Amino acid sequence: EVKLLQSTDVTGGTFTLLLIGMIGTAVLLFLGTGWVSRKWKLPVALAGIVAMLAAAYYWQAREVWLTAGQMPVIYRYIDWLITVPIQVLALYFFIGTVARPPTGLFWRLLVVAIVMILARYMGEVGFMHPTLGFLIGIVGWLYILGEVYFGKLGEINTKSASETVQTGFFWLRLVVTIGWAIYPLCYFIGSFAGGVDEGTLSIVYNLADFINQILFGLIILYAAAKESATAR
Amino acid sequence: EVKLLQSTDVTGGTFTLLLIGMIGTAVLLFLGTGWVSRKWKLPVALAGIVAMLAAAYYWQAREVWLTAGQMPVIYRYIDWLITVPIQVLALYFFIGTVARPPTGLFWRLLVVAIVMILARYMGEVGFMHPTLGFLIGIVGWLYILGEVYFGKLGEINTKSASETVQTGFFWLRLVVTIGWAIYPLCYFIGSFAGGVDEGTLSIVYNLADFINQILFGLIILYAAAKESATAR
Numbered sequence A, B: 001e002v003k004l005l006q007s008t009d010v011t012g013g014t015f016t017l018l019l020i021g022m023i024g025t026a027v028l029l030f031l032g033t034g035w036v037s038r039k040w041k042l043p044v045a046l047a048g049i050v051a052m053l054a055a056a057y058y059w060q061a062r063e064v065w066l067t068a069g070q071m072p073v074i075y076r077y078i079d080w081l082i083t084v085p086i087q088v089l090a091l092y093f094f095i096g097t098v099a100r101p102p103t104g105l106f107w108r109l110l111v112v113a114i115v116m117i118l119a120r121y122m123g124e125v126g127f128m129h130p131t132l133g134f135l136i137g138i139v140g141w142l143y144i145l146g147e148v149y150f151g152k153l154g155e156i157n158t159k160s161a162s163e164t165v166q167t168g169f170f171w172l173r174l175v176v177t178i179g180w181a182i183y184p185l186c187y188f189i190g191s192f193a194g195g196v197d198e199g200t201l202s203i204v205y206n207l208a209d210f211i212n213q214i215l216f217g218l219i220i221l222y223a224a225a226k227e228s229a230t231a232r
């Protein structure tokens, strides 16, 4: 049975919009891996994989929304459990095109990204006090911010001779700071500050994913393509 | 459950036709990104992504039409909200192969293309007076026409030494002028001039998409391939 998208269903519209936006982004980034020079292929591919996995999420989310009229946030956490670690590593390899950051940092970023999402998930399910889960999530996010601003990643970026890398990293950092802040904000509003209607909350989440997954990927491709063009 | 396509259902036939046309165009353009020289890859890829997203739209549109016997135009607006900005940027990067147009123009074209479609959507949903939405759409379209004929894009094209680029841009410009005019015309007929049967309107929309998405992409590939051949 086909569920018709109603013209007044703005939430359903944004689910569709994000679905096609993610597919387009994934394909562009996958094609882009063929245009950029060797060392840029990995960060571009990782961002493309994130967009592709997000497309799978939005495919399902759109269907659930159109048939059930709701979209439990738990689906998003499962998606993020894979995509957020990949994005953090995309940042690591982005800076890795300038100089190799320490291997220990690779593992720390990976583990912290997983714990950040997992803690919140366990809070949701009741394996952990929700507020504790929230606090662990905040600490993880602040740790990642610390690494990109004041840690080794920020340091390599500052010393980098390439203006393109610096501009790209500036914008990626802004995404991690402002774009990512939307999620704990949504969680806070939804849990502590009392109910906001689920459709509205979904629109905000979708906007956040647009910034954090689509723009994030395009910034990486932009820097990669520009650097690759001057390299020849 | 399989819905059979009736031989007398011309509208359903054109939905099927456009679906396979879009798939074919997308595959050809994606393969084409591998044949053209570096600077041509982006415009060809963007046109390919437009065809691919349009294929997704037609996949669904065909299904909805066959099962529900209608195809609300709202689906098209959601598709356009992504594809029209991409096409406008494809024009920008097409001319960018000759000389880099100003970055400000990039953002202006992007914003105007989004506003043009969004205004009309908001008119539909009732967030805005429908006639106001229509007028904003018209102004946006005229702005884009102005840029390609008399603005920086037209200027770079006129000064270009390449006859292939000039011929390509001539045809692309014609598409944007005549092909795009079909949409406001359909809207006008549908809203103001009183009801036309939805099946007939869909056939006209499908014809317009054939011009604006399939021919548009093939023109870009033609110019890109021809220019790449002489570059070697």
Ligand SMILES: CC1=C(/C=C/C(C)=C/C=C/C(C)=C/C=O)C(C)(C)CCC1
Pocket (backbone or CB within 6 Å): A080, A083, A084, A087, A116, A117, A120, A133, A134, A135, A136, A137, A138, A139, A141, A180, A181, A183, A184, A187, A209, A212, A213
């Ligand atoms: C701080 C904090 C959170 C942070 C989540 C973040 C920062 C998610 C980032 C997600 C991304 C980038 C998704 C796109 O791929 C939670 C778990 C919401 C709740 C607990 C507090």
Ligand SMILES: CC1=C(/C=C/C(C)=C/C=C/C(C)=C/C=O)C(C)(C)CCC1
Pocket (backbone or CB within 6 Å): B080, B083, B084, B087, B116, B117, B120, B133, B134, B135, B136, B137, B138, B139, B141, B180, B181, B183, B184, B187, B209, B212, B213
């Ligand atoms: C002027 C105008 C319109 C113009 C739409 C255009 C110009 C759409 C172009 C669509 C394309 C190119 C789709 C293919 O990808 C609307 C919104 C119908 C209605 C309001 C007036």
